[in-house]
Each structure stands twice: as structure tokens, then as C-alpha cells.
Amino acid sequence: MRFFGISLYVIIALFFAVHAIRTRQNMYWMLILFLFPGLGSLVYFFAIYLPSLRESRGARSATRAISQIVDPNRAVREARNDFDRAPTVAHRMRLGAALLDAGKAAEALEHYQAAAVGPFSTDPALLEGLARAQFATGDASAAQVTLEKLFAAHPIARRQPVPALLYARALATMSAPGTRAAFETALASASDAAPRCLFADWLMAQPDDADRRRARELYAEIVHDAKHWPRHAREHNSEWLQRAQAGLSR
Incomplete structure (x- = not known):
């Protein structure tokens, strides 16, 4: 049992040592962790690891x-x-x-x-x-102006994700000329799956078969890419993923 306890301390110290290396902490933490694996791990947890968790994207979102x-x-x-x-x-x-x-x-x-x-x-x-x-x-017209x-x-700003997509959505709402080009610009500056999904929605409503084929391609890209998204990206894009899946099922 005493050997098991020592091994557990060492495993915990190794875990925090890996964290220290990945986050580029001062190397004196390595010395503390391995000279005093139990106490050192406890100090590292409260001094470094816990604050880093609080600063993570997932923690902030939660x-x-x-x-x-x-x-x-x-x-x-x-x-x-x-x-x-x-x-x-x-x-x-x-x-x-x-x-x-x-x-x-x-x-x-x-x-x-x-x-x-x-x-x-x-x-x-x-x-x-x-x-x-x-x-x-x-008031899509006022938003366009x-x-x-x-x-x-x-x-x-024309190439920034939020205003570029908002402009495309405003034009799409009014069925205005330039909608396609606005969505293409939004795609080029996309930071998430929203422009692809909204562009696909618009294309799906067009009379041309080629537009509907491209819409399905965009939906399929979102569903395929979602397999490789980290958890925070999947949570952020959950609405667009669901809409893409629904679009493919139509």
C-alpha cells in the first residue's frame, strides 16, 4: 500500500510536469514536483493548474x-x-x-x-x-445602408466575419442583387460554420439545380468537418450542424 501511495504521487507529479512543459512554466516547478511529489503537486494545483482552468475557453463559456x-x-x-x-x-x-x-x-x-x-x-x-x-x-434595408x-x-470591415455575414443576410432577406457575391465574401472571412450554412440555405431556395447541388455540398462539408471539431467548436456551431444535417436529409 505504501508503494502504491508513492506511485500515485509520482503519477500526479508527472501529470503536472507535462502541464508545466506545455504551458511553458518556469523550470523550477519541475524541481519542486519531483523533489516533493505530494506537496509539490498540491502547490502546483492551486498556484498554476486551477487558475489556468479558470482562464480556459471552456471554463469561460461555462x-x-x-x-x-x-x-x-x-x-x-x-x-x-x-x-x-x-x-x-x-x-x-x-x-x-x-x-x-x-x-x-x-x-x-x-x-x-x-x-x-x-x-x-x-x-x-x-x-x-x-x-x-x-x-x-x-429592418434589413436599414441594416444594408x-x-x-x-x-x-x-x-x-467588408472582410470581417460579423459585418460580412450580416450584410449577406440583409441582402438575402430582401432578395436583393449582390446576395451571392456577399455570401462568397462572408465565406472567405468565415470564423465558424454560420456563413456556409446560411449560404446553403439561400442556395437551396434558388431555382437552379446547380445552386441546390452546391447547397448540399456546403451542408456535407459542415457535417464532415464537425467530426474533427474540438468540443468548444462543436458547442459553438451546434445550431449550424443541426441545420446542415436537416438540409442533407431533405
């Missing part, structure tokens, strides 16, 4: 999810309090973003419209938020 369940209005409440104390453009934009995330698009739109008047009227974050609020309230203003003032 924390946000728990916060939404326990106190779903916290982000809006804190942003509203900050805006009440100091009604700056930055605080108004933060409140607008929090309201959008909370599904209160109409109120968010009021704040973005108020912030868009004045010296910050061409701020890229402001214009993107305004377009998001306009689209969320069903706002995004074109954003692209004119900041050409790089």
Missing part, C-alpha cells in the same frame, strides 16, 4: 452559461447602471450590445441610433451594432 441561468439580466443591469452614472457614448454602446444579447433589440436600436448622431457616427463598433439592431428588428456606410468608412 461561467457565462451559469451566469445567464443564475442572473440572466446581470449584463444589462450593470451596463444600464454604468450608463445612468455616466451617459457616455461608450456606455451607451455597451448597453446597446447587452440589450441585443438579451433579445431586447428594439431598445438596443434606440441607444445605437442616439449614439450614431455626433462625432462617433462612423465608429466601426457603433455602426456594426446599429446594423445588428436594425436587422434584429426586421448602415453596413455600406461602415464599409465606405472602414473598407477592412
Whole structure:
């Protein structure tokens, strides 16, 4: 039993040693872990390993999810309090973003419209938020105009994932010319599976058989790629994966 206990300490120390090497910790931790495997592992766990877990993407996502369940209005409440104390453009934009995330698009739109008047009227974050609020309230035409203003003032935004996809969605909603090209641009700057899935949805509704074949190819790409996604990517893209699977079954 004593030998088993010593072996367990060594195994735990080896686990933390591998973590120390992968995360490029100071090499004195190796000395501590192997000279004092039991106590050293305990110290490493609280000093290095546990804080690194808290900073991981998965831990942050879990924390946000728990916060939404326990106190779903916290982000809006804190942003509203900050805006009440100091009604700056930055605080108004933060409140607008929090309201959008909370599904209160109409109120968010009021704040973005108020912030868009004045010296910050061409701020890229402001214009993107305004377009998001306009689209969320069903005004795709206004979102198109706002995004074109954003692209004119900041050409790089046309190749950024969020505004590029939002522009394609706005054009698709209106069946406007340029929808196909906008989706192709969104695909080129994609950071997740959303542009492929939404483009496939649009292609599937077109009368040309070639478009529907490409739609199925895009759906199939998402389903194939999902086999190799890490857990956080699978969670982030779960909606698009389900839609792609449903599209292939049609």
C-alpha cells in the first residue's frame, strides 16, 4: 500500500510536469514536483493548474452559461447602471450590445441610433451594432445602408466575419442583387460554420439545380468537418450542424 501511495504521487507529479512543459512554466516547478511529489503537486494545483482552468475557453463559456441561468439580466443591469452614472457614448454602446444579447433589440436600436448622431457616427463598433439592431428588428434595408456606410468608412470591415455575414443576410432577406457575391465574401472571412450554412440555405431556395447541388455540398462539408471539431467548436456551431444535417436529409 505504501508503494502504491508513492506511485500515485509520482503519477500526479508527472501529470503536472507535462502541464508545466506545455504551458511553458518556469523550470523550477519541475524541481519542486519531483523533489516533493505530494506537496509539490498540491502547490502546483492551486498556484498554476486551477487558475489556468479558470482562464480556459471552456471554463469561460461555462461561467457565462451559469451566469445567464443564475442572473440572466446581470449584463444589462450593470451596463444600464454604468450608463445612468455616466451617459457616455461608450456606455451607451455597451448597453446597446447587452440589450441585443438579451433579445431586447428594439431598445438596443434606440441607444445605437442616439449614439450614431455626433462625432462617433462612423465608429466601426457603433455602426456594426446599429446594423445588428436594425436587422434584429426586421429592418434589413436599414441594416444594408448602415453596413455600406461602415464599409465606405472602414473598407477592412467588408472582410470581417460579423459585418460580412450580416450584410449577406440583409441582402438575402430582401432578395436583393449582390446576395451571392456577399455570401462568397462572408465565406472567405468565415470564423465558424454560420456563413456556409446560411449560404446553403439561400442556395437551396434558388431555382437552379446547380445552386441546390452546391447547397448540399456546403451542408456535407459542415457535417464532415464537425467530426474533427474540438468540443468548444462543436458547442459553438451546434445550431449550424443541426441545420446542415436537416438540409442533407431533405
